[in-house]
Amino acid sequence: MAFKQHHAWFLVPSWGHITSANALISRMLQLNPDLVVTVVHHAMTFEKAEADIAQYEDIPQDRIRIVGVGDAEVAKLEGTKFMIVAFKQLCDGWLSTLEGLVEDGAKWPKPTALMNDQFGANLVLPDAKKIVGPSCKTFMHWTPSATSFYSFLAPGKLGGFADYEETVENYLKDDELRKGRERSEILEEVCKAKNGTDGLNGTVCKVPGRPDMYDYEREASNGPSPQGLAHMLCTMVDLAKSTDGVICASSEAIEGEALKTCSEFQKIYGVGLSVAPRGWSTGLTVKDDTIRTFLDKFEHNSVLYISFGSMFFPTTEPTHVTAFLETLEATSFPFIFGLGGRLATGTLESSLIDRINASGKGLIHNAWVDQQAILQHDAVGWFLTHGGWNSIAESLIAGVPMMVWPLAQSDQALNGALLSTGEKRLGFEFLQIRQGAAQGKAMRTGQPINGDLESVKEEFEDVFTKARGVEGERIRENVEALAVELRKERDGRADSVIKELAFV
Structure with missing residues (x-):
C-alpha cells in the first residue's frame, strides 16, 4: 500500500x-x-x-x-x-x-x-x-x-514571557537595572518571574477563564528549581x-x-x-494484592489517593508531609500514599510508615502503583496530586475530584487555580504550603499565604473537613458531570x- x-x-x-x-x-x-x-x-x-x-x-x-x-x-x-x-x-x-x-x-x-x-x-x-x-x-x-501555555505565549505585561529577549535587553542597557549582572543571570531571573521584570513583585497576571492573580500565586517553591530552567x-x-x-x-x-x-x-x-483507552474505561482491577485488599474494605468514595508524580516531592519542607499525614490520621480520613517517584525514596521515617500501615487506616506503598486502576476503584473518592496535567486528566476522566499541592516552577500552581476557582469548581488547592517568594496575599481569596507550620496544619484540617461535607459533594457533582462531557x-x-x- x-x-x-x-x-x-x-x-x-x-x-x-x-x-x-x-x-x-x-x-x-x-x-x-x-x-x-x-x-x-x-x-x-x-x-x-x-x-x-x-x-x-x-x-x-x-x-x-x-x-x-x-x-x-x-x-x-x-x-x-x-x-x-x-x-x-x-x-x-x-x-x-x-x-x-x-x-x-x-x-x-x-x-x-x-x-x-x-x-x-x-x-x-x-x-x-x-x-x-x-x-x-x-x-x-x-x-x-x-x-500554562498562555503564560509562555503572552507578553510580560499580561503575565507571560514571550517577549523575554526584549525584557533582558532593557535590563542590559540600564546600569541601574543591570546591577553588574551578566546576561545569563538576568535571563534566569526574567524567566523565573514571567512578568516582564526580573522578580516576583505582585504584578497582576491574567488567567483566561479564571480570576486574575498576583505573579507569586503561580509559584510554589516546594521543590528544587531545575537546573537550566531559563x-x-x-x-x-x-x-x-x-x-x-x-x-x-x-x-x-x-x-x-x-x-x-x-x-x-x-x-x-x-x-x-x-x-x-484503559484510562477512559471503568472498573479496572487493582492487581497489587496489598493495595486491592486495603481499598476493598472501605466504603464508596471514602479513600484519599495521594501521589506527587514520578519526578516531584515536597522536599523543601518535609515537616509539611509529616503534618499532612498526622492530620489525616487525626481526622480519620483513610488514604493510600504512592511513593514511587524519583525524589520520594527515603523521605519518610520507617517508623512513621510502619505505624500508619499497622493502623489499617492508611497505606504507604514504596513502589509504583497503577494510578488509573486506583482512581477507578469504588472506594477512592479524592486524589491529592502535585498538579501535573496527566494526573489531572486521568482523575477528571475517572470522575474523581482533587486536592492540589503544587511543587515546582511549572504549570502546577496554575493548574491548582484552574481546578479550585471558577463557577464550577473541580477541587481544592493548598496555598499555605507555599514557600519563599510564593508567599503573600492571595488575590483570588483575599487571604495571606503565610507558609508557617501552624497555618499549614489549619489548612489541611479545613480542606479535609470540607471535602467530606456539602462543599465536597458539590465539587464531586461538578467533576462527575465533566467526566461525561469529556x-x-x-x-x-x-x-x-x-x-x-x-x-x-
Whole structure:
C-alpha cells in the first residue's frame, strides 16, 4: 500500500510526554489509514514506550515504527548529568533517524510532519528542517494545560514571557537595572518571574477563564528549581514561534477560554485529553494484592489517593508531609500514599510508615502503583496530586475530584487555580504550603499565604473537613458531570481536530 502521510516524533524520556503522545498517535492512525508514524525515543524509555503503545489493540502495529537511540546505561550517572548526556544522544539519534527516512528507496514516504516535544526540540529543529525539506510541516507537542501555555505565549505585561529577549535587553542597557549582572543571570531571573521584570513583585497576571492573580500565586517553591530552567523555558518559547502550530493536550470542556485566548498568539490544536483507552474505561482491577485488599474494605468514595508524580516531592519542607499525614490520621480520613517517584525514596521515617500501615487506616506503598486502576476503584473518592496535567486528566476522566499541592516552577500552581476557582469548581488547592517568594496575599481569596507550620496544619484540617461535607459533594457533582462531557468531546470535537492533524 502506498502511504501518503508520515509523521516523525521526537520525544524526551519523560513518561507523561510519552503516554500523551502515544494516545494521540494511536487515534490519528485510526482516523487516517494512509498515515505511518516513526517515533524516536531514548533507550532509557524505549522498552516502556514500546510496551505502552502495544496496549492499543485497535491500531495496526505495522504502521508505527519505534526507534530507540542512545545508551540506557546513562541513567546510572550521578545527579543531573545523565539528562545532559541522554539529551545529546537523543538529538544525535533523531537527526540520524531523519536522514534515514529521507533516503531514496525508503520503505515509507518522506516525513510530511515533524512532531516536536516541547522540551529541547528547538535546539535541533533547524538541522531537522534541512534534512526533511521545506514542504514538511513542524508542530510542537505541548502536554501541560492551555492555561500554562498562555503564560509562555503572552507578553510580560499580561503575565507571560514571550517577549523575554526584549525584557533582558532593557535590563542590559540600564546600569541601574543591570546591577553588574551578566546576561545569563538576568535571563534566569526574567524567566523565573514571567512578568516582564526580573522578580516576583505582585504584578497582576491574567488567567483566561479564571480570576486574575498576583505573579507569586503561580509559584510554589516546594521543590528544587531545575537546573537550566531559563534555557529550558526559552527553548519552549522559541519552538512555539518556529512551528506551524501547537498541539495542546487539553479540552474545551475544561479550558475553552484559555484555548481561545492562546489562539490569538498561536495556531492551536486542542486535541482533548490524551489518555490511553484503559484510562477512559471503568472498573479496572487493582492487581497489587496489598493495595486491592486495603481499598476493598472501605466504603464508596471514602479513600484519599495521594501521589506527587514520578519526578516531584515536597522536599523543601518535609515537616509539611509529616503534618499532612498526622492530620489525616487525626481526622480519620483513610488514604493510600504512592511513593514511587524519583525524589520520594527515603523521605519518610520507617517508623512513621510502619505505624500508619499497622493502623489499617492508611497505606504507604514504596513502589509504583497503577494510578488509573486506583482512581477507578469504588472506594477512592479524592486524589491529592502535585498538579501535573496527566494526573489531572486521568482523575477528571475517572470522575474523581482533587486536592492540589503544587511543587515546582511549572504549570502546577496554575493548574491548582484552574481546578479550585471558577463557577464550577473541580477541587481544592493548598496555598499555605507555599514557600519563599510564593508567599503573600492571595488575590483570588483575599487571604495571606503565610507558609508557617501552624497555618499549614489549619489548612489541611479545613480542606479535609470540607471535602467530606456539602462543599465536597458539590465539587464531586461538578467533576462527575465533566467526566461525561469529556467523553462526548473525545468522540466529537476533539476527534475532528485530531483528524485534521492526521492528514497533514
